[in-house]
Amino acid sequence: MIRKLFSFKGGIHPPQHKDISTTQPIRPATLAKQLVLPLHQHIGESAVPIVEVGDHVLKGQKIARAEGYVSASVHASSSGTIVAIEERPIPHPSGLNATCIVIETDGEDRWIEHGPAETTYTEMDASQLRNLIRTSGIVGLGGAGFPSYIKLNPAGAKIDTLILNGVECEPYISCDDMLMRERPEQIIAGAKIMRHALQATQVLIAIEDNKPEAHAAMSEACKNEENIETVLVPTLYPQGSEKQLIKVLTNKEVPSNGLPVQIGIVVNNVGTAAAVHNAIDLGKPLTSRIVTISGEGVAKPCNLEVPFGTPMQHLLDQCGGLRSDVDRIIMGGPMMGFAMHSTAIPVIKTTNCILAATKDNVTPPSDIMPCIRCGACADACPVELLPQQLQWFARSKEFDRAQEYNLFDCIECGCCSYVCPSNIPLVHFYRYAKTEIWAQEREKEKADQARQRHEFRLSRIEREKAEKAARLAKKKAAAQGADGNKQAAIQAAMARAKAKKHAQGSEPKNTENLTEAQQQQINNTDDMRAKAQQIAESRRAQAQQMMTGKQAKDEKK
Ligand code: SF4
């Protein structure tokens, strides 16, 4: 049956350059002396080390556990000794260092004891499968690195279609192509496990028509499988992007800021499917991946199966080394990849390609010219954004306006930059604007947390004050109660004594019951007091008369 296909707006046809790395079969990379395993190789929280310096580890042994819901475990990618847990350069556009576990390999590459689960996947429920996939450290191998067990948890949504993405639309990259050619049965086995976990009705395996060998191998591998179908889609960049591929295969559109699961669809990379098969059917956690080493700057492009943590220089050396005119090393493709500042940086779970670009491959920044408002960028944008306006908003730091123009719907595919006749690096401005917005949000979050802490402190101080006042008031009331009781007790005692004396009739009265002699003595004293009073009054009268006479004389004078 020929499946009806649909299309998305925009897109471009850059030269493919894929055949330079597909002339030889996949081969295992040689083992490096040191493997540097970053704790952060995925979207979400960094893993937490569970080993110490000096520990001997085996291949496949968990050395860092996932932390939080969106996270992924890290496993030793070969046997050896942990020689450091420290900051090292990691593959990230920021060029910053991050914590890594460093293994000095022992050359034996000895696996930890492992094997398939006791039951087959059909006897396991979705939760058991997700737990095993989480324990195995599997993340999306298409480039984003989202923990796979989360994608296999549709949280109650009915999933109609599981899409396996074998489009691989970016120039130079061929690791999925080679995996599909050489290991199609692993991909189909993984697809069946994921379909079971999701209870999906059908599986569509999308492959661009520039990979006829891969399409043939995959079609052969699934020819007897029910509801698993390969779909050949026309080559067009960026068709491998999730939303664009869904539109092409189903004509459905994922809502802005939404997820495919909202329209009953889950998309996984073909490499992720093979990793799921290895984890569930063989009991092998994710310790390696296929990496394309390509570009005009490397002598012998090819695809290698690479243990995580292998330094990029180690792989370039196995491909004949770098040519003298190499300009930069890019992780990923020329459209969406980013330049490495050192070839000592290790391969991680999301490293699909190491591209050695020559000066001819890279547009010199001095060629940038003013925008001529030709509109070519808008025509090429697969998300139907207005790249020119977005660029102005980003340049002028009008980040609110940029968000109003759906900056965060931009998938950074680079189509706008690719077609711009003025060579304006438009995507750089969008990345800058996104980074600034995230930084501002982080700052705001920090400020909010600081404000909350300050408010909490003030409320604690107020509460403590109130509690202290209440304690003091209680104490005072208790003390007053004690004083009151004491006074009352004294008064009661006095009242009791008075009542007793009254009852006995013994209240003293010193003018009653006097003897005759005592009464005579009192009378004599009263007489003497009266005479003395008369003498004093007559003297006061004489003095008054004398004073009046003297005043009269003075007035006559
Ligand atoms: S393609 Fe370049 S020159 Fe043309 S409108 Fe867009 S930004 Fe301006």
Ligand code: SF4
């Ligand atoms: S990089 Fe963003 S704005 Fe430019 S074409 Fe792609 S999605 Fe559109």
